[in-house]
Amino acid sequence: MARAVTPQRKALNTAIAALIGALIFFPIFWTVLTSFKTETQAIADPPVWFAFDWTLENYTAVNQRSDYLLHFWNSVVISVGSTLLGLMIAVPAAWAMAFVPGRRTKDILMWMLSTKMLPSVGVLVPIYLLFRQLGLLDTRMGLVIVLTLINLPIIIWMLYTYFREIPGEILEAARMDGASLREEVTHVLLPMAVPGMASTVLLNIILAWNEAFWTLNLTAAKAAPLTAFIASYSSPEGLFYAKLSAASTMAIAPILIMGWFSQKQLVRGLTFGAVK
Amino acid sequence: MATTHARAAARLMISPSVILLLGWMLIPLGMTLYFSVLRYNLLMPGDNPFVGIENYQYFLTDPAFTAALINTLALVVGVLAVTIIGGTLLALLLDQPMWATGIWRILVIAPFFVMPTVSALVWKNMFMNPVNGLFAHLFKSLGLAPFDFLAQAPLFSIIWIVSWQWLPFATLILLTAMQSLDREQIEAAEMDGAGALSRFRHITIPHLGRAATVVVLIETIFLLSVFAEILVTTNGGPGNASTNLTYLVYAESLLRFDVGMGSAGGVVAIILANIVAIFLMRAIGKNLDA
Amino acid sequence: MGQITLKKVRKAFGDVEVIPPLDLQINDGEFVVFVGPSGCGKSTLLRLIAGLEDVSSGEIEIDGRPSAELPPAKRGLAMVFQSYALYPHMSVRKNIAFPMKMAKISQDEQNRRIEAAASALNLTEYLDRKPGQLSGGQRQRVAIGRAIVREPAAFLFDEPLSNLDAALRVGMRLEISELHKRLATTMIYVTHDQIEAMTMADKIVVLRAGRIEQVGAPLELYENPRNIFVAGFIGSPRMNFIEGPEAARHNAHTIGIRPEHIDVSATEGDWQGRIGVAEHLGSDTYFHIHDTGLAETVTVRASGEVTLRHGETVFLTPQAEKIHRFDNEGLKQ
Numbered sequence: 001m002a003r004a005v006t007p008q009r010k011a012l013n014t015a016i017a018a019l020i021g022a023l024i025f026f027p028i029f030w031t032v033l034t035s036f037k038t039e040t041q042a043i044a045d046p047p048v049w050f051a052f053d054w055t056l057e058n059y060t061a062v063n064q065r066s067d068y069l070l071h072f073w074n075s076v077v078i079s080v081g082s083t084l085l086g087l088m089i090a091v092p093a094a095w096a097m098a099f100v101p102g103r104r105t106k107d108i109l110m111w112m113l114s115t116k117m118l119p120s121v122g123v124l125v126p127i128y129l130l131f132r133q134l135g136l137l138d139t140r141m142g143l144v145i146v147l148t149l150i151n152l153p154i155i156i157w158m159l160y161t162y163f164r165e166i167p168g169e170i171l172e173a174a175r176m177d178g179a180s181l182r183e184e185v186t187h188v189l190l191p192m193a194v195p196g197m198a199s200t201v202l203l204n205i206i207l208a209w210n211e212a213f214w215t216l217n218l219t220a221a222k223a224a225p226l227t228a229f230i231a232s233y234s235s236p237e238g239l240f241y242a243k244l245s246a247a248s249t250m251a252i253a254p255i256l257i258m259g260w261f262s263q264k265q266l267v268r269g270l271t272f273g274a275v276k
Numbered sequence: 277m278a279t280t281h282a283r284a285a286a287r288l289m290i291s292p293s294v295i296l297l298l299g300w301m302l303i304p305l306g307m308t309l310y311f312s313v314l315r316y317n318l319l320m321p322g323d324n325p326f327v328g329i330e331n332y333q334y335f336l337t338d339p340a341f342t343a344a345l346i347n348t349l350a351l352v353v354g355v356l357a358v359t360i361i362g363g364t365l366l367a368l369l370l371d372q373p374m375w376a377t378g379i380w381r382i383l384v385i386a387p388f389f390v391m392p393t394v395s396a397l398v399w400k401n402m403f404m405n406p407v408n409g410l411f412a413h414l415f416k417s418l419g420l421a422p423f424d425f426l427a428q429a430p431l432f433s434i435i436w437i438v439s440w441q442w443l444p445f446a447t448l449i450l451l452t453a454m455q456s457l458d459r460e461q462i463e464a465a466e467m468d469g470a471g472a473l474s475r476f477r478h479i480t481i482p483h484l485g486r487a488a489t490v491v492v493l494i495e496t497i498f499l500l501s502v503f504a505e506i507l508v509t510t511n512g513g514p515g516n517a518s519t520n521l522t523y524l525v526y527a528e529s530l531l532r533f534d535v536g537m538g539s540a541g542g543v544v545a546i547i548l549a550n551i552v553a554i555f556l557m558r559a560i561g562k563n564l565d566a
Numbered sequence: 567m568g569q570i571t572l573k574k575v576r577k578a579f580g581d582v583e584v585i586p587p588l589d590l591q592i593n594d595g596e597f598v599v600f601v602g603p604s605g606c607g608k609s610t611l612l613r614l615i616a617g618l619e620d621v622s623s624g625e626i627e628i629d630g631r632p633s634a635e636l637p638p639a640k641r642g643l644a645m646v647f648q649s650y651a652l653y654p655h656m657s658v659r660k661n662i663a664f665p666m667k668m669a670k671i672s673q674d675e676q677n678r679r680i681e682a683a684a685s686a687l688n689l690t691e692y693l694d695r696k697p698g699q700l701s702g703g704q705r706q707r708v709a710i711g712r713a714i715v716r717e718p719a720a721f722l723f724d725e726p727l728s729n730l731d732a733a734l735r736v737g738m739r740l741e742i743s744e745l746h747k748r749l750a751t752t753m754i755y756v757t758h759d760q761i762e763a764m765t766m767a768d769k770i771v772v773l774r775a776g777r778i779e780q781v782g783a784p785l786e787l788y789e790n791p792r793n794i795f796v797a798g799f800i801g802s803p804r805m806n807f808i809e810g811p812e813a814a815r816h817n818a819h820t821i822g823i824r825p826e827h828i829d830v831s832a833t834e835g836d837w838q839g840r841i842g843v844a845e846h847l848g849s850d851t852y853f854h855i856h857d858t859g860l861a862e863t864v865t866v867r868a869s870g871e872v873t874l875r876h877g878e879t880v881f882l883t884p885q886a887e888k889i890h891r892f893d894n895e896g897l898k899q
Contacts, residue, residue: 005373013374020366021383024443028386030410031398043408046417089296092289100286108294110557115301117553119501121522122546125529125538126307149300156293172618173651177665177712178639187664191655210391212504213522217530227504230393234400234508241402248394259389260382267452270445271490280620 028252035059035245042241058246068229068247075225075251077140078215079208082147083155083201089148090155091197095189097156098163099171109160116153120213131218138220146218147208155204158269162196199265202258206266209255226251305546311539318533331540335528341541343516344524347431348548351520352499354435355442356492362439363446363491364484370447371454381451385444392441392504399437400426400509430510430518437505442498446491453487454480493556500549521545567629568720568752569594570615575624575634577610577776584610585776587624592720592754592769597746600756601763601799602773608756609724611773615754616722617641628719639668644713645722648729650705652697658684658708659693665716676715683711686745703734710745720752727762739765760800764788772796794896797822803852803867805890808860818891818899825852825867827888832874835881839864841874855880 022029033049034042041052062068097105127146128137136142166189174188212227219228230251233244259266312331316324335341370381387395403409404425412422425433457480465475503522506512512519512527519527525545529538570592577585585607592598600608613619615626617638626634633641644665652661659680666676684690687707697705706726713721723742727735743766746753757763763770764784772779772787772795780792784800791797797805805822813821829835830853839858844851851872855864866882874880891899 010373010375013369013372014376014380017369017372017374017377017380020369021380024440025383025386027395027398027403027440028390030402031394034402045408045413047410047413089292093293096286096289100282102283102286108290112293112297114553114557115297117497117549117556118301118305119497119522119542119545119549121501121503121525122542122549123304123308124526125311125535125542126304128530129307129535130304149296152293152297167649167651169647169649169651170653172616172638173645173647173712174653174664175618175638176616176643176645177716178668179664180639183668188653192653206389210389212392213501216393216504216507217526227391227393230391230397231504231508233397234393241408244397244401248398252390252394255391256386256389259385263381263385263448264452266388267449270494271449271487 028256031245032249033245034242035249037242037245039240039242042245058242059250062243062247062250065243068250071224071226071229072250074140074219074223075209075227078143078147078223078225079205081140081144082151082208083204085144086148086152086155086204087197087201090152090159094156094159094163098160098166099168109157112153112156116150120150124217127214128217137218138223140223142218143215143223143225146214147211150211150214151204151207154207154269155200158200158203158265159193159196161268162200163193165196166192199262200269202262203265203269206255206259206262308539308542308546311535312543314536316535316539318535324536327536331536332544335537335540335544340516340519340524344519344521347516347518348500348520348522350431351435351438351502352496354432355439355499356495358435358439359442359446359495360488360491362443363450364488366443366447367450367454370451385448387440388442388444388448390441393508395441396437396505396508399433399440404433426510427514430514434502434505434509434518437509438499438502442495445495449487449491450484453484457483490556493552496552497549497556500545500552521548567594568592568718569627569629570720570752570754571627572615573625573627575611575614575626576622577607577614577619578622583776585614588776588778590771590778590781592752595750595752597743597753597755597766597768598771599763599767599769600754600771600773601758601760602779603799604758605775606773607776608758608773610776612722612724612754612756616643616645642716642719643722644716644718644720645724646706646709646713646726648725650697650709650726650729652705652708652712654697657694657696658689658700658711661697661708662711662715665712669716679715680711683714686714687711702730703738706730706738707741710742714745714749718751720754723753723755725756725758727757727759742766761802764800770800772799790898791822791890792898794820794822794892797890797892797898803865806861806864808864810860812860813891816889816891819894820892820896822890822892823884823888825865827885828864828866829883829885830866830868830872830874831881831883832878833881835883837864837882837884839880839882841876841878841880844874844876846871853880855882858882 035058036054036056037048037052038055038057041048097109131137131142136145170188170192171184174184179187209225210227215225215227216231219225230244230247233240233247313326313328314324315327315330366384370377370384374380401409403411406412406422406424406427411425415422423429461479462475465479470478501522502520503526506518506520506523510518512523521541522545525538525541528534528541572588572590574587574589575585576583576587588611600611602608610619614621617633617636621634624634625632628641628643653664656664662680662683663676666679671679680693681690684693687710689704689707689711692700692704697708700708709726726742727738730738739762742753742755746766755762755766767784769781770784770787771781774795780787780796782790787796787800791800794807798807801824803825805824806828807820807822809820813819837858837860839855842854842856842863844853849870851868851870853866853868853874855866856862858864864882893899
């Protein structure tokens with residue numbers, strides 16, 4: 001609608017949005033701010049805003065306590081590993097269903113989705129026992145397997161909706177132009193599918209990074225990713241707000257940045273393409 | 277394009293996914309069902325005799341189950357109410373003409389990317405702590421007595437935390453839906469003499485209906501399984517005041533090591549989730565044809 | 567070379583036979599148009615020739631070589647798709663080069679052919695743009711360019727003009743016809759628009775429900791349709807069909823007379839009616855005549871501007887030698 005909006009009206013809207021945005025974002029802001037305070041300043045009453053001695057000591061302290069880098073690395077391995085593994089399994093399936101749809105394709109897709117509805121807690125006991133039997137408890141491998149399986153339906157669905165937007169005629173044109181199946185995939189399909197695949201990867205890494213049921217229940221000291229590591233801060237040992245904040249800031253910063261880049265795909269991925 | 281050769285290749289390409297998901301679904305599910313009819317506790321070695329529906333009887337008649345069921349429902353309904361209403365208002369706001377919309381939108385959706393353990397601990401310690409939390413400071417400066425949120429209103433506090441995490445999701449999806457609304461429809465309604473309020477009531481709300489349904493259903497799936505937030509804040513307490521079904525099954529299985537009972541609880545959780553899932557699948561399935 | 571022979575070609579999707587066994591001969595250098603209403607199987611037939619669909623049975627020979635089992639790329643054909651199917655991530659130059667790259671043609675030869683095609687199609691200044699930055703007509707030309715550089719045995723066109731607006735359509739129609747004159751390569755062209763068929767084709771194949779109703783030169787089909795379907799499909803406005811006593815008078819179940827073969831008069835004639843809608847095109851005037859007692863409406867074409875108004879009574883006289891007679895199965899007598 002190309003109708004004029006008065007600047008006053010626009011300013012009012014902006015002010016309200018800024019206020020509400022700031023309120024909602026405040027806990028994250030406060031966490032980041034606190035991570036640069038000393039423990040005493042962190043619990044000062046009244047709270048200190050900016051006039052404090054900015055320090056990085058909490059970040060050093062967190063890294064010393066219980067090997068923060070190990071847990072960070074665990075998070076990276078588990079989220080990236082499960083995403084790549086999932087992608088390897090999902091790309092052929094999504095490709096086939098999008099470009100060679102059969103009578104059963106829709107049923108298969110719906111069934112895959114339905115496995116996502118299975119509540120994790122319903123299979124907690126057998127997975128726990130199986131993992132204990134197989135020596136997969138508290139291993140990164142074990143978590144990669146579980147998270148791959150959990151997020152596989154989402155990956156397949158997202159890829160499927162992206163692939164379906166690639167017109168079939170373009171692939172046929174490539175075939176007419178003499179491209180072999182491999183050339184068709186590398187020269188035409190992949191370049192066109194890369195943006196969709198990138199968003200799929202991004203969203204899936206975010207989901208895996210923040211997964212907090214299996215990571216808490218299947219790991220202990222060794223393979224615990226950041227979700228489980230941060231949980232260890234739930235039993236307080238003296239003054240720890242600033243350190244909790246530093247650990248939290250490091251845990252959420254990478255994903256927050258990735259998340260902001262994937263806003264649009266987020267909607268599509270989490271609604272299985274029902275809302276675009 | 278659909279040549280016979282392509283079909284065979286397609287089947288081959290789909291099968292790994294199907295086999296894996298089938299295994300992931302059937303094997304643990306079968307084991308859960310099997311364990312749920314055994315007397316099986318990891319702390320008591322020996323035989324695991326078949327006991328029929330005994331575990332179910334114990335689980336369903338346990339007062340903790342009733343409490344957990346009520347808490348689960350309260351948690352789901354509470355969070356849904358906050359996020360749907362708040363999300364609609366926020367989406368409506370962000371859809372208005374303004375400067376730097378992108379920045380405000382980024383601020384609003386940020387909580388979604390915060391891992392559950394972090395958000396729960398930040399709220400628990402830095403805001404809700406009765407001594408050092410910001411709320412305590414705020415109450416004191418207003419001359420009120422500090423309030424121990426997690427001890428005195430544990431379920432409310434958890435609803436608060438979880439709502440903060442899910443508000444962005446509802447907002448983002450409703451906003452996307454709102455922006456896909458055909459402007460010509462609104463203009464047509466305007467030509468037909470509909471005022472701003474009746475345009476919202478008769479055009480925008482029905483248009484958002486589908487997106488809102490999707491939000492409700494997907495959030496419900498996730499909210500039935502809220503776990504980490506409870507684990508790091510209240511441990512389900514005090515008593516059972518903030519225990520939901522997921523947490524109860526976890527406690528039976530991995531704290532009390534009662535495999536049989538935990539499995540029976542797991543089956544109950546699956547049944548509950550399936551009831552929701554059926555509706556969700558219908559909503560999404562319809563979209564597939566379009 | 568580009569001689570294509572279909573022998574007992576049949577296509578079924580599951581239990582549904584969309585093309586019953588069909589024979590067709592397409593000669594080298596011919597411009598053949600497959601025309602028919604939507605769902606008649608014309609696109610499927612084209613895709614069978616292209617190799618994008620498998621034949622259920624039968625043989626397709628291209629220049630005498632059995633090709634029904636060959637993959638599309640090995641048949642030496644080029645296709646222009648309805649949606650143009652340009653590769654959106656490649657520049658125009660790369661789009662045109664793609665089939666040559668696949669065929670491992672030397673870089674020099676590729677450049678030579680690209681330049682030639684681009685200048686023939688007025689694309690030279692757009693070679694470095696992406697398809698997304700081009701207009702519909704330009705995209706169409708790129709698609710044709712991509713087909714030309716392969717130097718195929720035959721070009722296949724699948725409703726290539728249906729996404730263009732009316733004015734561009736006429737222009738592209740001429741360009742494709744000129745291209746055919748210049749290259750003298752076999753072209754097979756699918757359309758549902760009988761005007762495209764009439765204006766472009768050397769040979770028209772009229773299809774209905776997967777069956778060939780008639781094959782022939784445009785004027786042959788116009789003057790001598792084999793049955794009611796072809797008679798009604800070819801020609802615009804549509805032929806008038808009259809049944810009953812008037813048809814019986816001509817010893818037929820149905821007679822057909824084209825709007826341009828009926829003379830109009832305000833005073834006398836064989837048939838009498840009342841003018842409904844009159845469409846004035848300047849060069850011609852179409853009258854839709856009611857209450858003739860013959861058919862619901864009889865359409866008549868008069869040359870130039872005729873001063874007859876809505877509601878007036880008119881008299882019509884069919885040109886006797888132009889009356890088509892059909893039997894009760896719709897076949898020409």
